[in-house]
Amino acid sequence: MMTYFSLVIMGLGLFLMLTAAIGVMRFPNFYTKVHAAGIADSLGLALVLSGVVIGYNFLSLFTVKVILLIFILWITNTTSCYMLAHCVYYDKDNNES
Numbered sequence: 001m002m003t004y005f006s007l008v009i010m011g012l013g014l015f016l017m018l019t020a021a022i023g024v025m026r027f028p029n030f031y032t033k034v035h036a037a038g039i040a041d042s043l044g045l046a047l048v049l050s051g052v053v054i055g056y057n058f059l060s061l062f063t064v065k066v067i068l069l070i071f072i073l074w075i076t077n078t079t080s081c082y083m084l085a086h087c088v089y090y091d092k093d094n095n096e097s
Helices: 002-026 030-056 061-089
Strands: none
Touching: 002 030, 002 061
């Protein structure tokens, strides 16, 4: 039963990452593309790794490492998206508005 739940959680994460990739290709300007990539990739990656933890084993060192990895990737992904948007916003030679 937990295997199926794990597969559903990972499937939701992959769906979110796919929608983020489509959003990056289809949205018109830079800011909406960064928003799609930042939000959906962070949550999608967290769901995929949570599904791995649920499917593997709850009580192990591997679980602690994956939870730490989720936290680190969540912080770095949102920070990098913020920094990209911030740099483009304050760029004086920006042709795209």
